[in-house]
Amino acid sequence: MRTMPVPDRRARILEAAERAFAESGFEGASLRQIVLAAGVNLATVYYYFGSKKGLMEAVLKRRFGPLRQEQLDRLRQSEQAARGRPLSVETILEAMLLPPLRLAVCASAQRQVVMRLIGRIATEPNRQTQQLLRGQHEEVRTAFQDALRRSLPKVPAADLRWRIEFVWGALAFVLCNRRRIEKEAADTRDPVDTDRVLSEMTVFFAAGLRAPTLTEGCR
């Protein structure tokens, strides 16, 4: 409070915008609603970010840069530790899934917002928003696809690409619908924490990724 006499308007805008975009999407959220929540003047947005699109870009960069980096770092670290041997599917999945799932840790409302934003963008078509993220996600996608290919040499490349799509899709959906899932889980006193979700996903996806293909040898 005293050490931070400037209320850091830029950061407050970013947080409010993140929440608004996650809840209402890019078009659905309005700058007026954002600046109201952030307690700043409308013109401040334009001073710091230039435009609504610029604000969205800043929101995404702030979150997805570190997230992507953490996924890649985990993968690289596991690969170094394995010293050339292929990683287990479970290890690769953990590197993929844990960073986004940890962001969505239960109690923190702010973090849940981020995850909804991720899930939402994953299905938002044909927008400037998409291209913005696609480039970054491409690198992650490729890295994990290569790792999985080494770990699953028997799965044809074309099938593996499909399977990886299923993993990303299920992840995006879970992140996006976390609130509903938690509510439903509460009825059955079933705890929803990061480890639990990670474990569920790892078991499920590892089995799916390893499944023998119907067409094995025929293509």
Place this chain on the structure above:
Amino acid sequence: MRTMPVPDRRARILEAAERAFAESGFEGASLRQIVLAAGVNLATVYYYFGSKKGLMEAVLKRRFGPLRQEQLDRLRQSEQAARGRPLSVETILEAMLLPPLRLAVCASAQRQVVMRLIGRIATEPNRQTQQLLRGQHEEVRTAFQDALRRSLPKVPAADLRWRIEFVWGALAFVLCNRRRIEKEAADTRDPVDTDRVLSEMTVFFAAGLRAPTLTEGCR
């Protein structure tokens, strides 16, 4: 042309709206853009649908009613044919997946639009749109959950619920990103047809759904 002298404005609006909502979301699409594409007057929308929300409801009902019905019918038919025995996981998955995937058959641009709409809505949070669909989807969700529970008695109910979320999530994502996936598949001369996708998903999900749980017997 002669037999249909009335240009069926209502239907034209529905089609244009479907495309617009799929591309831009509920807030992102504007009625003016829709009536322009449909070649009708703005007021026509209000005459037939009352409001933008009413139009969205009509768009969804037209598509999701039959879709949901087909999923349930297929499940029921398989259950009758099995005469009390639990169905195979593959059979259940086919009843879940084939109706939406068939709608997305390759060449038809119109049908692809529908699928993007589905995928998009699945991740659109906290909107009137959501509630509108949730009720209908709930019935389907429950039916398939019950069927899978009978077929997979060894999988704890809580784990099974998670796994079914993954299936719906991956489905929504694939529907939504079909365009991109097809483009990428084209690079590797890998055909993308309904049967292929269905087969990929069935193999992957069946293995995931059947996977032994880490916590078996511990809960």
Place this chain on the structure above:
DNA sequence: GTCTATAAGGAGATAGAC
């Protein structure tokens, strides 16, 4: 850097003629 004031236009929705 932060503000007020306002431009410029698009949005959903409606009234009322035909």
Place this chain on the structure above:
DNA sequence: GTCTATCTCCTTATAGAC
């Protein structure tokens, strides 16, 4: 049923004072 015309509100964005 279909149209024109318009209302009202809210949007992004900017100009310019402080």
